[in-house]
Amino acid sequence: MRKNLTITRLTSALLLILGMTSATAQQQSTISDDAAASRIAWWRDAKFGLFMHWGVYSIPGRGEWVQWDEQIPVNEYAKLAAQFHPDKFDPDAWAATAKSAGMKYTVLTARHHDGFALFDDPDSTFTSMKSAAHHDFVADYVKAIRAAGLHVGLYYSPLDWRYPGFFFPGIYQANANEMREQYHRQLNELASHYGKIDILWFDGGGVDWLGFNGIAFKGGWKARPKDQHYSGSFTWQDDQAVDNLRKLQPSLIMNDRTDAPADFLSREGDQAMGNFDNQHPWELCTTLTTGAWGYQPSASIKSRDEVIRLLVGAVGRDGNLLLNVGPPPDGQIVPEQAARLREIGDWLNRYGQSMYATRGGPYLPGDFGVSTYHDKTIYLHILHPAGATLSLPALPTKILSCSSLTGGTADCKQANDSVEITLNGNTDAVDTIVALTLASPAAQIKPITTPVTGKN
Structure with missing residues (x-):
């Protein structure tokens, strides 16, 4: 995932890249044609998905950026593959956990920035098939998720820390081109040999992401000014990659972390919820635990109410929520995290x-x-009740009925300039939901501004 870093020193970075012994991506526009709308329709209805960061970085248990954070030389880091033989890997259990949480799609890190692939690549040895596990985890994952009736997503990082060409494409031109060839080859592998894939979730693509031009080495990454773009000759040739993906997987949807047009935009982290946007499909991705996205045994788990508010906040802004867990090296979702997910599923039920x-x-x-709304019903998600009566701006259609879904009753009074809702009985501590049944479809109503003082 993206990281706000500042890098140690140029020397140590080069040692890491070469294996010696000692992100904001440019946001792309979304596609707005009829074919794109058809592709993404299911996703806009699904609302909630499971993200899983899992790989050899799970072994040290210090997050998916451990190689970079601790400047572990490439050759040393590669030795983790010999220890990666998950004895509790059970993709059917992953699928069951996602379903119990009310999730409709899942995304697995097929390959993260460290370059280790959880699938077979005939031209690479740094894969789960050619190391201790001798197993194609992506194949079993796809099969299990599909069998459970969920939509299948794969995360893929074009960048690879093993290649100095990622950091300095002008100096290491041939190496950068090799990295690009790996990117295209592995995408083709994923799109050709694993059946239907619904989501390709890119991270670290695009020439303006991280390593290209203008980086500073003081313990981590320093972002290039937003008005300064990479001006070198290297290109990921994303259009070619995406054209090939479209031929192989016509219904595939993709996010905005490459230089190709996207099907949906990605916002990252709890603080990136942002504004309402019903013009571009978008998704908030965040973690169930505090800290890194990859496994950390000491990470605390967010409360049920925190996650519900994140989900409601995203959907109410016309987006989705992709919630991450980081399984430990044995491959099992941490039981306490699985239990929290089931609590969210109980609420969604x-x-x-x-x-x-x-x-x-x-x-x-x-x-x-x-x-939120569906057909002729508006659902008010009252997250911050200020007394028993809520006053909202008027609606341009008649309210036929008003009811509370979360206990007690609700009465509505409709006037020319307002709608007043009186709640009787208990309100829900996390989200009091009131349903307004209308005389005409809610989709015909233009967005209505409500008072904002920063609480929402």
């Missing part, structure tokens, strides 16, 4: 009608919370 197959709005996020 009760109130999923206000989440799945909805769109955000028409009331924009405000002090009260957020809203």
